[in-house]
Amino acid sequence: RPLTTSEQTQLAQRPVTIHFDHVTFRYPEAKTASLKDVSFTLEAGQKLAIVGVNGAGKSTLARLMMGLLHPTSGTILINGLNADLLPLATRFSFFAPVFQETIVLALSLADNVALTNPPQPQQVESALKDAGLADFVATLPQKAHTPMTRYTRDDGIELSGGQSQKLMLARALYKDAPVLVLDEPTAALDAIAENEVYQEYAQLASGKTSLFISHRLASTRFCDTILFMDHGQVLESGTHDQLIANNGRYAQMYHIQSKYYQPEAKEVPANDNL
Incomplete structure (x- = not known):
């Protein structure tokens, strides 16, 4: 059914509040649930961290929040409304995600940032600047109009891994959605570099409701609330x-990992478990 005027007003409140009410999710044919009876509230304007080892259910939780998956049982509320009753386009509009995967399209840099036609030049410039790509773009002969592939254009370029990751952030910033979701986008970086990037993200997320996901606990110390997950359950908050x-x-896992945040350290193993 269409949303009532009252519901539309409720949904339009900013910043956005998201609530998980006894949410369980099991993938088809899976023997056990990936998320088990999870309840928490991501308050309006809050920075929430979801941490734990690989396989804890962190990314599943993020995909449920954004509407890419739907609960097997339980309810997700956005500004108090059942998220599954919202049109998907409406629900997707709430979220600007940055995933671990970097997908660069065979289009111009501006088109890759905007993902809409036509890109708004000032918004593109602002997003590239905030993502830390402005100096690099200034060196390109065609600036933001440079093609992002050499496969079809002789004047195209290929981005490095770090530049591609910054492009994904610029894409999220351009969308300017009320909820920013960072699902381990810096997993390919070493621990110290990830810590620095997450600090930068925290500044850019000012005024937004934000979800930060990582298996490196030190990267999310700045968050207002931290949920520690293991085997699909929230064990500590x-x-x-x-x-x-x-x-x-x-605390035990944090102390194990802390040695990787020394200057000579290179990496935190993804499964530094207890």
């Missing part, structure tokens, strides 16, 4: 300082 003081699984 609180601020970084609270979770360290609790001396539970989060």
